[in-house]
Amino acid sequence: MTDVFDDLTRQRSKEIIAQYPQSRSALLPLLHLVQSVEGFVSQGGIRFCADELELTTAEVSAVATFYTMYKRTPCGEHIVSVCTNTLCAVLGGDDIYQRLSDKLGVGHEETAGEPGTTGSITLEHAECLAACDLAPVLQVNYEFYDNQSVESAETLVDALQRGEKPHPTRGAPLTDFKTVELELAGIFPDLEHSVEGQSTAPETMRGAALASDRGWLAPAMPDSAPAFPELPEKK
Template sequence: MTRAQVFSSEIVEKARSIVARYPQSRSALLPMLHLVQSVQGHVSQEGIDFCAEQLGLSEAEVSAVVTFYTMYKRRPCGEHLVSVCTNTLCAALGGDAIYARLSEQFGVGHEETAGEPGEPGSITLEHVECLAACDLAPVLQVNYEYYDKQTPESAAELVAALRRGEKPAPTRGAPLSDFKGAELQLAGFFPEDEETYRSEVDGRSQAVETLRGAALARDRGWTAPVMEDVPLPEVGTK
């Protein structure tokens, strides 16, 4: 399949609208790569060529970014990307056990896919660094939506539901999309219908645990000390 067949005129138009957001076209590379993933489910060589052509960059410049960030996948992903946090706190509270259970039960390792990539019910499993939700550990994400306070059993049930074609509601945040749909939103494209858009973004994102410190400060009248103005050193001085 040629690049023109993969990236339709509609995708080219979206790419141009991304470029138009930035004073320098090369700044559009990150959302452009998400756009590529929304089409292919990963960043292929055709996707690298497409980005290079749209932005006036070399293939090497685009490849350097693709291979630096783990959010850009070099192999086709499943309908859903399951990301298990195995950083220190999550690992200690069960993240390692969750990853091991999912890997064994569904027969996949890191960045491997159960089912045919892109097909309904297919899942790609990965272990990831901190997901910034330590107060709700252990956590995992599906297409970047949070599922908090997981156990090996609840995580296995969640992934089994995904494999059956279901979309269990995240603990907080927007309703679950698929991987390509999430990538399209990361590229900056949302449903045109206002009601649909609001239903997707107005999900509960705050957690009691996360706001506990702020609540204590409010209830006890705690405030942060006012910082005095400190003059900044002049350029070229130490």
């Protein structure tokens, strides 16, 4: 077993596992814990999870290779995820991704700079980031930067490469990939800092605000659900 998983990591692993009635249910957060230490999921990380959960390495690998948030190669200090799904793409997401790819000299899930060092960046395409009303969007370490353009995205990446951490459009202050992975594992060394910041955008709340101003209400729910219609007999 590699020494990278120290006593603190093992203690955190035990705390995570204790939250679940069946230990194998802790696999997803444990993989995030591994990434908080290594910056990706290595073969050693897979063995660590398998040993902690009494699973086979094949079982852990099946999960680690299924979800795109688990990275199989070392990542940069920051992961920049550019949404290139339909709406973001037609509003400029494809152009943003291409400009950043050209600027950094990397492709999908490749890293500019020495992985883990200050200013290093892993670039990736992202499927829908659930912010269509703010398109085009990108994320840095899963924090949102809304209403982007080619120019603003390039300015953002320049700042990241200088070691700066521009504040996201909404959400918590920007940290780094390993810190976010620790939080995704359920460990919050600084919980107050992790949850501060506005989580919604005016564009998202505009419909609710309009309804409130005009006194619009959704129809009341019935006291009891209507009877389920009879189904025809199967033949």
